Amino acid sequence: MTALAHVPTPTGQPAAPPPLPRGGRRRLLPYLLLLPGAAWLLLFFAVPLFQLAAASLYDPSGSLSTGYALTWAFGNYPDALQAYWPQFGRSFLYAGIALVLAVLMGYPLAYAIAQKAGRWKSLLLVCVVAPMFTSFLVRTLAWKTILSDNGWLVGLLRDVHLLGPDGRLLATPVAVVLGLTYNFLPFLVLPLYASLERLDYRLLEAAGDLYASPVQTFRRVTLPLSMPGLIAGTLLFFIPATGDYINAELLGTPNEYMVGNVIDSAFLVRLDYPQGAALSFLLMAAILAVVFVYLRRAGTEEVL
Amino acid sequence: MSAKTTGHDTPAGDLRLVNLTKRFGIFTAVDDLGLTIPQGSFFALLGASGCGKTTTLRMIAGLEQPTSGQVLLGDRDIARLRPYKRPVNTVFQSYALFPHLNIFDNVAFGLRRRGIRSVDDEVMRMLALVQLDDFGHRRPAQLSGGQQQRVALARALINRPQVLLLDEPLGALDLKLRRQMQIELKRIQTEVGITFVHVTHDQEEAMTMADTVAVMNAGKIEQLGAPADIYEYPATAFVANFLGQSNLLAAEAAGPAGSDVPVTAHGARYSVPAVRARVATGPVYLGVRPEKLHLVDAADRVPAGHQYVTGAVTDASYVGVSTQYLVRTEWGSELSAFAANSGLGGRVPVGASVVAHWDPRHAFLLPRQPGADDSTAGLLDEPVGASS
Amino acid sequence: MRLTRWLADHWVMGVALLVLGYLTLPIAVVAALSFNRPSSRLSYDFNEFTLDNWQRPCATSDMCDAVVRSVQIGFIATVVATVLGTLMAFALVRHRFTGRSGINLLIFLPMATPELVMGTSLLALFVSAGVPQGFWTVVIAHVMFCVSFVVVTVKARLAGMDRRLEEAAADLYASPWQAFRLVTLPLVLPGIVAAALLAFSLSFDDFIITNFNAGTTITFPMYVWGAAQRGIPPQVNVIGTAMFAIALLLVGLSSLRGRRTRRVGLPAAPATGRRAKSPS
Numbered sequence: 002m003t004a005l006a007h008v009p010t011p012t013g014q015p016a017a018p019p020p021l022p023r024g025g026r027r028r029l030l031p032y033l034l035l036l037p038g039a040a041w042l043l044l045f046f047a048v049p050l051f052q053l054a055a056a057s058l059y060d061p062s063g064s065l066s067t068g069y070a071l072t073w074a075f076g077n078y079p080d081a082l083q084a085y086w087p088q089f090g091r092s093f094l095y096a097g098i099a100l101v102l103a104v105l106m107g108y109p110l111a112y113a114i115a116q117k118a119g120r121w122k123s124l125l126l127v128c129v130v131a132p133m134f135t136s137f138l139v140r141t142l143a144w145k146t147i148l149s150d151n152g153w154l155v156g157l158l159r160d161v162h163l164l165g166p167d168g169r170l171l172a173t174p175v176a177v178v179l180g181l182t183y184n185f186l187p188f189l190v191l192p193l194y195a196s197l198e199r200l201d202y203r204l205l206e207a208a209g210d211l212y213a214s215p216v217q218t219f220r221r222v223t224l225p226l227s228m229p230g231l232i233a234g235t236l237l238f239f240i241p242a243t244g245d246y247i248n249a250e251l252l253g254t255p256n257e258y259m260v261g262n263v264i265d266s267a268f269l270v271r272l273d274y275p276q277g278a279a280l281s282f283l284l285m286a287a288i289l290a291v292v293f294v295y296l297r298r299a300g301t302e303e304v305l
Numbered sequence: 306m307s308a309k310t311t312g313h314d315t316p317a318g319d320l321r322l323v324n325l326t327k328r329f330g331i332f333t334a335v336d337d338l339g340l341t342i343p344q345g346s347f348f349a350l351l352g353a354s355g356c357g358k359t360t361t362l363r364m365i366a367g368l369e370q371p372t373s374g375q376v377l378l379g380d381r382d383i384a385r386l387r388p389y390k391r392p393v394n395t396v397f398q399s400y401a402l403f404p405h406l407n408i409f410d411n412v413a414f415g416l417r418r419r420g421i422r423s424v425d426d427e428v429m430r431m432l433a434l435v436q437l438d439d440f441g442h443r444r445p446a447q448l449s450g451g452q453q454q455r456v457a458l459a460r461a462l463i464n465r466p467q468v469l470l471l472d473e474p475l476g477a478l479d480l481k482l483r484r485q486m487q488i489e490l491k492r493i494q495t496e497v498g499i500t501f502v503h504v505t506h507d508q509e510e511a512m513t514m515a516d517t518v519a520v521m522n523a524g525k526i527e528q529l530g531a532p533a534d535i536y537e538y539p540a541t542a543f544v545a546n547f548l549g550q551s552n553l554l555a556a557e558a559a560g561p562a563g564s565d566v567p568v569t570a571h572g573a574r575y576s577v578p579a580v581r582a583r584v585a586t587g588p589v590y591l592g593v594r595p596e597k598l599h600l601v602d603a604a605d606r607v608p609a610g611h612q613y614v615t616g617a618v619t620d621a622s623y624v625g626v627s628t629q630y631l632v633r634t635e636w637g638s639e640l641s642a643f644a645a646n647s648g649l650g651g652r653v654p655v656g657a658s659v660v661a662h663w664d665p666r667h668a669f670l671l672p673r674q675p676g677a678d679d680s681t682a683g684l685l686d687e688p689v690g691a692s693s
Numbered sequence: 694m695r696l697t698r699w700l701a702d703h704w705v706m707g708v709a710l711l712v713l714g715y716l717t718l719p720i721a722v723v724a725a726l727s728f729n730r731p732s733s734r735l736s737y738d739f740n741e742f743t744l745d746n747w748q749r750p751c752a753t754s755d756m757c758d759a760v761v762r763s764v765q766i767g768f769i770a771t772v773v774a775t776v777l778g779t780l781m782a783f784a785l786v787r788h789r790f791t792g793r794s795g796i797n798l799l800i801f802l803p804m805a806t807p808e809l810v811m812g813t814s815l816l817a818l819f820v821s822a823g824v825p826q827g828f829w830t831v832v833i834a835h836v837m838f839c840v841s842f843v844v845v846t847v848k849a850r851l852a853g854m855d856r857r858l859e860e861a862a863a864d865l866y867a868s869p870w871q872a873f874r875l876v877t878l879p880l881v882l883p884g885i886v887a888a889a890l891l892a893f894s895l896s897f898d899d900f901i902i903t904n905f906n907a908g909t910t911i912t913f914p915m916y917v918w919g920a921a922q923r924g925i926p927p928q929v930n931v932i933g934t935a936m937f938a939i940a941l942l943l944v945g946l947s948s949l950r951g952r953r954t955r956r957v958g959l960p961a962a963p964a965t966g967r968r969a970k971s972p973s
Contacts, residue, residue, distance in 0.1 A: 031788035035796060038777035038840055042799050045837040046806075049814035056817040065820070106712040113709030127944055128713050134940035135720060137898050138917040139933035142925060143719035146726060146737040186716060215701070236805070244807030247900065251921055261809050261901075268813055268905060274820070281813045288807060368860050388863040389872075395864045401857035405879045414875075415865035464865065 057278035065272050077279040085263045085280065092259040093287070095174070095249075096242040099181040103238055104231075106182070107189040111230075112223075115197035129190050132183075141180055141251050148176050148252070177257045180248035185241055189234035196230025197223075232299050236292060243288055260284055318379025319343050320365070320468050320500060325374035325384075327360050334360040336524035338374070342468075342502060342517075347494050349503045349515035353547070357524040358504045359398075362470050365502065366395045378467060389418070394461035395470040399477055400453045402445035408432070408456050409441035415464040431459040434493065451482045458490070462497060471503040475510060487513050508548050512536070520544050540583060542671050542680060545592055552598065552640045553590040553680040555673060561585045566670060571636045575612050575665070582670035590671040590680065597667040598642035600630060600659045613662035616640070618655050628652055632661050638679040720937060727930035734924030746927045750935075753926045759916035760932060766828065766912060767896040770835035774896075775889045777836070778843025785844070786851040803841045811838060812905035819906065826908030834906045835899060839892040846891060850884025890943070897936075 055071055057078070063069035082089065114125045132140060147154055148170040158164040170176050200223065208218040224231075246261025255262075260280060267277030320342040327335040335357040342348045350358040363369035365376055367388030376384040383391050394415065402411050412431055413424040421427075432438050435455035445453055454474060461469055474490070475483045491514050494501050505511050511518045512532035519529040520543075528540040536548055545551035556570035565576040566585045575591060582589075599611075600618075607613050619639065620631040623646075630642045630653060642661055644650070653659060730743040751757040785796065803811065815834050819826055858880070862872035900914035907915060917929055 028790075031784040031790040034780040034784035034788070035790075038781040038844070039796060039799060041777055041836060042803065042840060045815060045818075045833055046803050046811065047799065049811070049818040052818040052821055053810070053814035056821070106708075106715070109705050109708040110712040113705050117706055117709075123948065125709075125713065127941075128717055131937070131941070132716055132720060133894070133898075135723060135933045135937040136914060136917065138900060138914050138921070139723055139929055140719045142737070142917070142921060142929075143722040143726070146722050146739070147718065149737055151738050183715065183719070186712075240805060240807055244809040244901075246809070247918075264809055264813060265904070268816060274817065277813060278817060281810050284807060285810045366860075366864055368863070388860070389866045389868055393864075395861070397857050397861055397864075399855075399857070401855060401861040403858060403861070403876055414862070414867070418866035418868075418871060460865065 053278050053281055056274050057282050059275040059278075061273070061275045063275075065274070069274065074275065077275045078283065081276050081279040082283065084276075085260065088258050088263050089260045089280075089283070089287075091257070092243050092261065092284070093291070095178050095181060095257075095259060096239055096245075099178050099185070099242055100235060100239050102178070102182045103186050103189050104235065107186055107193060107234065108231075111190050111193040111197050115194050115200065116202065126194070129187050129194075133187060137184065138247065138251075141184065141247055144176070144180050144183070144252055145171060148179075171252065172254045172257075174253070174257050176252040177248050177259075180252045181242045181245060184245070184248065185238045188237040188241070192233040192237065193227060193230040196227045196233075200226050228299070232296070235295075240288055240292070244284060318467075319377075320502070321375075321377040322361070322365075323375040323377060325361070325364060325376065326372045327357070327364060327369060328372045333524050335364070335371075338524070338526065340519065340526065340529070342500060344467075344500055345498050346516045347491070347501045347503065347514060349505060349511035349518045350521055351505060351508060351511040351518050351548070352521035353506055356521045358506075358521045359472060361521075362395075362472055362502065362504045365468065366393055366470055367391050368395075392467040393470060394464050394466040394468075395472060396454075396457045396461050396474045398472045398474070400445075400457040402453055402456055402460070404445055406444075407441065408437065408443050408445065408448070411445065411456060412441075412460045412463055414460065419464075427463060431463045434462070434496075435459045450478050451486060454478065454486060455489075458493070462493070462499070465497075466499060468500045468502060471501060473505055474503070475505075475507075483510070490514060512548070518548075520547060522547075538581060538669055539592070539671065542590055542592075542673070545590075545669075545671060546680065550595055550641065551592045551680075552595060553592045553671065553673075554638070555677060555679050556589050556591040556670075558582070558584065558586050558589045558670060565665075568670065571614075571634070573614070575668070577665055577668045577670050581666070581668065584670060584672045588673040588675045588677070590673045592669045592671055593663045593667060595629070595641040596627075596643040596645075597663050598640065598661050599663065600632070600642055600644065600653055600661055602653075602657070602659060604660050607660055607662040611662040611664055612668075613660050614640070615658070615660050618653050618657050618659055621653065621655050623652075630659075632659060638681055640681055723930050723933045723937070726927060727934045729927055729930070731927055737925075746931045750928050750931045752928060755911070756913075756916055756920075756926060756928055756932070759911045759913045762828070762910065763897050763913040766831055766835060767893045769832050770839055770896045771889050771893040773832075774836045774839035774843050774892045775885060778840045778888060778892075779847050779885055781840070781844045782847035782851055786848055800841045800844050803838055804845075808838075808899075808901040812902040815902070816905040826906055827910045830906045830908070831903050831910060831912065834902050835896040838899070838902060839895055842891055842895060843888040846888035847881065847884045850881050850887075854880050894940075 056069070058071060058073050058075065059069040059077075060072040060074055061077055061080070110129070114122055114129070118125050146152065149155070150169050150171065155164065155168075155170055158170075159166060159168060164170075170179075204222055204226070205218055208222045209215075213221060244261055246259050246265055249257050249259045249262055261284075264277050264280045264284070267273045267280065322338050322340040325335055325338040325340075326333070338357075338361060350361060352358045360369060364371045364384070367383070367386060367390075371384055374384065375382045378392070383393075403414065406414070409428055409432075412428045416424045416427060428441070429438070432441060435458055437452060437455055437459070440448065440452065440456075445456065448456065454477075457474070471490075475486050478486060487510060490501075503511070503515060515532065517529065518532050518535055520527045520535065522543050528535055528544045535544060539545040539548065539551070542551075542553055545553060554570045556568040556575070558566055558568045560566070561579045561582070564579050566579050566582045567574060567576045568589060568591055569575075570591050577591065579585065601607060604613065604615065614632075614634050616632040616634040618630050619633045622629045625646070627643045627645050630644065632640045632642060634640060640661060644652075725739060726737075727746055728742050728744065729739050730741040730745065732738070732740045746752075781796070781800070784790070785793070812834070815830075815837070816826075818824075819830055824830060854877075858876055859872050862876045863869070867875060898914060899912075900918060903912050904915060904918070911919070913932065917925070920926065920929065
């Protein structure tokens, strides 16, 4: 998964290779190399998006067995939103809270590994990636054990009166947000680590030498220089977290359902394709809008 | 031995570049270049970065296709041959040693590609030549820069190419090691007798090692010759300032008179022997090297036959082996003059009025663009553009 | 105060270790539960230590079938995605062509699109094209989302490779094919292997996209998902722990190999200025 860390940060490419000799065969070769992969992506990534767009405009009164007619039923969108706006809002709310928690946890972690860990650096890095070595679902189920009503964590929190005598963690929004934070935290930490790793320690010493307090050094030097990694990390965290429904299903109740749960049931249980497709598209559009606004505010459009 | 036309058993020949041109889009990197490099010579292509010297080298190696022109080796045009079919090998800038192969396999690479099975003796002989006998089992990353450089040399030389190309081979080494390798390269070249074509931006390196130096600028050769000849009698203002420094005074010449060419510069009259005049009429530069300019305190102490200008010392830099003075002339140009710290004669204080004189046989006349003013070197001790 | 000074210097490390605990705690729980004899099918609490689960991992045969199926899918998807992605990476790094930005976008977008959207859109395509869903539609989907990661991984390795090494090979009488086989491929291979491992782990662990396109085919994540409603057999944790152990072993081996290569190297790598200067 470390590859994710490379994705959105445009790496400092080495000087462009000298142009190759031009010849008929040479000019055709790159297209031959690209053809199979690009065709696969076009056919099974790009074309399906159009199919999904079409499905979202099907006549909602059709069904899988009777067949659907493309009636340009734009009404599917407001209808779907009206029916499921709480789940929709919850997706962004939970993912947003989880993101804030993840930044608060992930930044110190990435900073400590990059700048303070010394010879333990690679070991700590392995610990960050370690969760991804085993199944996502199995790990999420392990949280059921940790947060269970009979577990030590709930007992401890009850003893110190952070939870009432009947208070619980499992099947609450807290559990869902904790699960989301946990599952996607490595995606935030890795790119952040990559940019903090490149940070020259002498810059921090120079800031200190020039009368900056530790807090000022962080605000004026460390934070701005780690911004590309932080932006990449938050995107890699936020996009999958918003679309996730496994945590809500396994750690929450229908009261915590996110838009993913609705889409899942629209396609696989209720077989209401137009509605599922409309919700999928709305989710993608909303994520794109949030990302776009975020990147504009962050002032680094070249990240994407 | 394979049937290919490589190796010492094939009669080599001079390397000739004929009308060689390379364009990248609208940019002309190498412009109608013509050049003959005699067999067995140590030839240096000297120029600032971007002058086309590396492109020229890459065209000889076959790594770049010329837009037009010929690369002749003996009587054979190799310009269209693929790099792996040319009897030419390269020592790359920063060496390009294969990191996944050990030193032995790196050196044996070329022989093996040509289907030679028993390479051990040859490889050991080569490693001995570059004094790396015991390093065969190491990986390139375990060697120092100077050692890697020698492996790169051995890897190329083992193929006994007709021409060995060296692309800034010493650029990555520190000064002391560079000096040492310059001498070693020269020794090896004398020993193996292969034509070396050496590309560099370091004028000192070119002058120390090469029999013949070609100074390149903007895709063309400005001057070609033995290092001392080029230094003592440069052909253009560019060469005069790229190879060492020069004081160039804007002057007007009115044609030769006898064996001399009289010129007028800043209201005074000077003359230069006609054999040292690249042009004899119209706008010219009157050039004198800083070390040929001597300082005295009064005009009556100028030796007979010398010519002079008067001025005041504005700066004196003590650099150990010599002292470098800046002399501001009456018309405001600053000339530089180097005085050897030989212990004879004292140092001149800043502010002193001086007379700077020279022997006319050390001066030279170069063509000048009409309207161009004096061109003096100032206090740079490296020519502009020499640092990469 | 010495204590406040110590705290100021070390609180970041303290927080970091707590967060690491948060990240690794569930793995410890999975490992512990793999030795658990649960009190009931729907219980997630630790009840009693046993080795049964490890001795009979296939006690629930459905689960082992699902694991085998996931391995099969992962293997095929990895091979196809690695080949396609490596070819694309070579084209992108080693060639100039028009349409580069379009290709880059096509590779980037699948990594930035929520899995949910990819899963549902592929479902919409298969349904409207009348393609029956099952093993092969899952393979198609997995190749699709793995290709981009392969391209990115191989590209990084390839871009870091000095172009002059291939020129040196050509200069030393290697034909283009020999230069590729003897120089390019060995140097890029670690990147290709890393990409293949990444692709396999992505494929093996994928749930969302698979769930929309599997029809009645059951992969391991889908088995776990289904079992979560009915009660999880403890053997699931055996598989989870075994996966973790295998991955850890691979990492350990590769770092050991790296260290050995380094030890033969120069006696001591010069300490970087940065580390040497950092205050203790």
